[in-house]
Amino acid sequence: MSILTEVRRGIATVFWKLSGWRLVRETTPITGARILIGAPHTSNFDFLLMLGIAWDARLPVRWLGKKELFRGIGGPIMRGLGGIAVDRSNASDVVDAVVEQANKTENFMLVVTPEGTRTGKGWRSGFYRIAMKAGMPVTLGFADGSTKSSGLGPTLTLTGDVVADMDRVRDFYRDISGVRPEYKTEPRFADEAGLTRALAEEPGSAK
Numbered sequence: 001m002s003i004l005t006e007v008r009r010g011i012a013t014v015f016w017k018l019s020g021w022r023l024v025r026e027t028t029p030i031t032g033a034r035i036l037i038g039a040p041h042t043s044n045f046d047f048l049l050m051l052g053i054a055w056d057a058r059l060p061v062r063w064l065g066k067k068e069l070f071r072g073i074g075g076p077i078m079r080g081l082g083g084i085a086v087d088r089s090n091a092s093d094v095v096d097a098v099v100e101q102a103n104k105t106e107n108f109m110l111v112v113t114p115e116g117t118r119t120g121k122g123w124r125s126g127f128y129r130i131a132m133k134a135g136m137p138v139t140l141g142f143a144d145g146s147t148k149s150s151g152l153g154p155t156l157t158l159t160g161d162v163v164a165d166m167d168r169v170r171d172f173y174r175d176i177s178g179v180r181p182e183y184k185t186e187p188r189f190a191d192e193a194g195l196t197r198a199l200a201e202e203p204g205s206a207k
Helices: 003-019 045-056 074-080 091-104 126-134 162-173 192-201
Strands: 022-024 034-039 061-066 083-086 109-112 138-144 149-156
Touching (some): 045 138, 045 149, 061 091, 083 091, 126 192, 162 192
Antiparallel strands (some): 138 149
8 A cells, every 4th residue: 555545545534524524435345447426516526525535445546637638747747636638539549548547557446427517418428438348337426415425335337228227327316415406417318228229339348
């Protein structure tokens, strides 16, 4: 265990003591690469909660950023914070970048917020595509303002039946309010049946 990991764990401990929020840890910690969903994403405070969750569990957090953010002097800083540079116009590049990092990072965790803050436009399906192609399970992280609790919920292995998988996601988040309940949106992709068909037609998808 690195010194930096233990420092982060210490920071997380102080954060949970002072934040007024209750941390809900996994009943049985899971090892291996996975994707962490941060939802409902209704406030910028959500980022601190997800960071506190990951640092408490000693998990190396990664996130995706457009490649322009990693140019020049900012590159080492972004990477030091867990950023992965990707060309978002090229879907295969995104998956390849994630798989590369997952293969060389113990207990790799990619944090995504599929629900855009305050957009009210539903969820983006990028995390689902990445999880299917990379063969990674998805852990449902949550922030519930009604109970002031936040943590890690169940970990799902996606099946490729998008409607059925998202029904499970919807069921979990149904009564979870988010930090700002007025900005919560239903976990739903624009065309779930269409995505199911598209994934079935793509070569190399992890089933």
